[in-house]
Amino acid sequence: MDLLIVNGTVLTMEPGAKPIVDGAVAVRGQDIVAVGPRESVPVPAAKVLDAGGGLILPGFVNTHTHLAMVLLRGLADDLPLKEWLEQHIWPAEKAVMDAETVKLGTLWAAVESLKAGVTCVCDMYFYAPTVAEALEQVGIRGVVPESIIDFPTPSCPSPEVALEKQRELCERYRQHPLITPAVAAHAPYSVNAKNIAKAAELAEEFDVPFLIHVAETRWEMETFQKEKGTTPVQYLADLGVLSSRTVAAHCVHVTAEDIATLAELGVGVAANPVSNLKLASGVAPLPQMLAQGVKVGFGTDGAASNNTLDLLRDAQIAALLYKGVTGDPTCMPAPTVAALLTRGGAEVLGLGKVVGTLAVGKRADVVCLATHEPHAVPVYDPESHLIYAARASDVQHVVVNGKTLVENHKVLTVDEDALRREVFRLAPKVRGAVEAVKAKG
Amino acid sequence: MDLLIVNGTVLTMEPGAKPIVDGAVAVRGQDIVAVGPRESVPVPAAKVLDAGGGLILPGFVNTHTHLAMVLLRGLADDLPLKEWLEQHIWPAEKAVMDAETVKLGTLWAAVESLKAGVTCVCDMYFYAPTVAEALEQVGIRGVVPESIIDFPTPSCPSPEVALEKQRELCERYRQHPLITPAVAAHAPYSVNAKNIAKAAELAEEFDVPFLIHVAETRWEMETFQKEKGTTPVQYLADLGVLSSRTVAAHCVHVTAEDIATLAELGVGVAANPVSNLKLASGVAPLPQMLAQGVKVGFGTDGAASNNTLDLLRDAQIAALLYKGVTGDPTCMPAPTVAALLTRGGAEVLGLGKVVGTLAVGKRADVVCLATHEPHAVPVYDPESHLIYAARASDVQHVVVNGKTLVENHKVLTVDEDALRREVFRLAPKVRGAVEAVKAKG
Incomplete structure (x- = not known):
């Protein structure tokens, strides 16, 4: 395995599927190769993402x-x-x-x-x-x-x-x-x-x-x-x-x-x-x-x-x-x-066979959502939790096409700080353009 | 001063007040004793909270x-x-x-x-x-x-x-x-x-x-x-x-x-x-x-x-x-x-003279809201930002009645982890009570 995502309740989002408590998702290359209770999923893997007891669900x-x-x-x-x-x-x-x-x-x-x-x-x-x-x-x-x-x-x-x-x-x-x-x-x-x-x-x-x-x-x-x-x-x-x-x-x-x-x-x-x-x-x-x-x-x-x-x-x-x-x-x-x-x-988007659920054969687009912040405790029902209590800030790890792009809230593929500085540099130009229009009346 | 809150745009929420860029709030005991541009606020203080360039506003x-x-x-x-x-x-x-x-x-x-x-x-x-x-x-x-x-x-x-x-x-x-x-x-x-x-x-x-x-x-x-x-x-x-x-x-x-x-x-x-x-x-x-x-x-x-x-x-x-x-x-x-x-x-709540705005003589109930996460960049208008883009997870520091209760997202006055464990212990009892009712029909 290239990647194993463990220690969370898995919501596969397949029609009719029940949450899998202490579930896991295994990934080889771009693809999901196993989803199920942790003990049913093959080990070892080159990399392990720990969902920290939270939720594991499709992106x-x-x-x-x-x-x-x-x-x-x-x-x-x-x-x-x-x-x-x-x-x-x-x-x-x-x-x-x-x-x-x-x-x-x-x-x-x-x-x-x-x-x-x-x-x-x-x-x-x-x-x-x-x-x-x-x-x-x-x-x-x-x-x-x-x-x-x-x-x-x-x-x-x-x-x-x-x-x-x-x-x-x-x-x-x-x-x-x-x-x-x-x-x-x-x-x-x-x-x-x-x-x-x-x-x-x-x-x-x-x-x-x-x-x-x-x-x-x-x-x-x-x-x-x-x-x-x-x-x-x-x-x-x-x-x-x-x-x-x-x-x-x-x-x-x-x-x-x-x-x-x-x-x-x-x-x-x-x-x-x-x-x-x-x-x-x-x-x-x-x-x-x-x-x-x-x-x-x-x-x-x-x-x-x-x-x-x-x-x-x-x-x-x-x-x-x-x-x-x-x-x-x-x-x-x-x-x-x-x-x-x-x-x-x-x-x-016509991608129903590619992504959207956690299922063997689909591409691995996976989110781990933490459930330890006060607004997220307790969790009685994972879907209800996702829709009525969770926040974007609970997103801890993100995998797209089998590749880990966010780990512990940090984006791994681009320099977030450098981009932020560029956006800050641009903002006054944007504001200036609008003010110029106002000034013209 | 007992506490100085600096390095942010201050929204006093006083009627008609404009945002104070690079503003500060000074606190003595329970009370706000100064609010204004940073250079107008007295120093030094026993403690300084840095708003990190974000917003400083009433709780x-x-x-x-x-x-x-x-x-x-x-x-x-x-x-x-x-x-x-x-x-x-x-x-x-x-x-x-x-x-x-x-x-x-x-x-x-x-x-x-x-x-x-x-x-x-x-x-x-x-x-x-x-x-x-x-x-x-x-x-x-x-x-x-x-x-x-x-x-x-x-x-x-x-x-x-x-x-x-x-x-x-x-x-x-x-x-x-x-x-x-x-x-x-x-x-x-x-x-x-x-x-x-x-x-x-x-x-x-x-x-x-x-x-x-x-x-x-x-x-x-x-x-x-x-x-x-x-x-x-x-x-x-x-x-x-x-x-x-x-x-x-x-x-x-x-x-x-x-x-x-x-x-x-x-x-x-x-x-x-x-x-x-x-x-x-x-x-x-x-x-x-x-x-x-x-x-x-x-x-x-x-x-x-x-x-x-x-x-x-x-x-x-x-x-x-x-x-x-x-x-x-x-x-x-x-x-x-x-x-x-x-x-x-x-x-x-009948507390309009006590809290609700950042004004000299009121109790110091103050929130510092970070504005560096991607969803918060750029900020063209601080009030608009607060209402259409900010998240609870941006709350960085919180002061109530002059006392710092949250610093860098951490609650200082109680043991959050110990409380969380207690809530986890209680949850199955709550669920059990509901299931008992269901079982009785």
Whole structure:
């Protein structure tokens, strides 16, 4: 064995599986080769990770984020959406988001993600090759697209160039152990029908995920209803671009018919509860989606609207939120939410056979969660503990693709302190860009 | 000076105050004697706490909790309310909650609270003298009542005995530097009108807080409307027991008239967003209360329904929740929520002149929050950072009443490891009690 993870209660997150008290996970190369009670798992191993009596579980899967936006975390909050975007986020992006800055932001976001137990991130930003490179450097698993949108972006002067870059990306990263290339169209209101169709065709051609923002805001829903007499989901369904490879971010404003469509076509929904609350977009009907068999995972969205990449927090807030708004305390129970955080997310990204549970033959993406801090004692039920009491700061060790990336809360693959210094150096430039816009009036 | 807290951005939480970059707080005995830019604060001091470039702010004030219930954290979740209480919480309490267990639970809860930046807790449980003793031992500030209810409790065979014990408590703890004695009546549906009035009179006599659960559930609201033709708030107002010394926990189900009454009488509301969501009680109309000038603070409620004592999380979830449910992204902005977490809570508990802000002449209840972990970098706005990005685990140092209780995440006044071992020993007894009830059917 190359790696043995021991001394914890194992939550495999396989459907119907019971927690394994004093369990262990054995890893050879990239793969899980044994999971079970400690005495059933082969020894010795080149390396042993001790979970310290805590929980051993699959890494969390962040199905929707904009990684490099960690650099804009907390830059502007509590604002109307238009003012937030036009006077703060866009000017800051325009001023600083070149390839080098995206690299820094992605590295920093990957470090934050790993320390919060996230082992797989689905990004949606610019400079895809740079993003992929940063994720590889840290060692985290990632789904990486170049985004297409009907106007110039920092990395692409036109949708045509974006499509060409997406093709190159798909060719370069097919069969990569960590990076899944993907194709993204920004949203049904920002990319014309022809370009959305081209993007979806490209995803089909390479058999990769097709990412798109859908029905995030009431404005989007109302605009489609008024201008096209349909909903964003039905519009995309009518275009023929929705399929089991689609990752539809948000889906806050969907009708019962939309939900049936998402279920029927096997579309995966990336739910972003914290961002949807913070931007006042609303509350996506997750319980209804789950009841109809829609694939659902959680996403943090970008740190400009979250303001962290703490996916566990998104899951925890979802578990609370839906009880409160439905009036049903049994809604979104801990085992359901824990499954969405791990297995559900993997399935949304088309990685359900690769990661998302601890099972023999899957890649070893594993988190050890400590349970000794006062807020974590006692633990009567491990899934309940994960969803109602645990914190990102309890994440002690993280393994991705068989490699130990975090040990005792320390990231091993990059120099966290050096990155922090670079982020500190950049922040005044970001602030300055926004102040310059303000000064212009 | 006895203590100097330096090297951080000071958020005094005084109304209208701006963050003080590179600020400092000086302490003599129990009191804050200077707050301002570092160079303006007198030196030297017997002890210096270095905030490491993070934030220096008032401790968080938990206006409603049931401390010893940390021992039941995660024992039963995702259940209908009746089943949760009758088949899990009450049997467990009956089996284990003697004075000794309440002591252990309160000590453990105080440790958890401190490590999460909470410097003042308003408890509502049994064995008040034991609770007060435990809080004193840890050194945390507390508001402590003996609860009156119309049936026997673990510590009182009758409401009459409870009233007598409340009187003794008020006499014993008047003028205590850390413990504020209080009088509690459980709720308008569980204590008869005569006893509620007696409790309120006793609070009046000793000039101490009067605590009561009010309008937590839809059931309570509907029962009062059906059986008495009024609301729980109006019922209490008509009894003449509501005043500026009242701490009304929950107030989820209140009418516009109720809100006006709460404002007019100066009642403080202890809002428990996480517990109210988790138990599916609903969403208290905090924005409306604040607009009408009602005093509001946050509470965690007991850890059986939270499942932690992480008050910062309650504040953060409130900031998100009200945006999402109102559709207004400017609702409950960070500075408002940060104020409720500190000053607002102190005012609700009648301690507004004692704690809640960093001001000369107030007691020194101070928290240093680190801002170096990846989720905390960069910080563009300290209040926004506190409410949208910070975590309880960022709490580095905690001072209560001038005394350093937590330094570099370590509690100095009690043996955390020894307490943890005791909680571990107790947990199987708690679980056994619930299983015995199940076995009986």
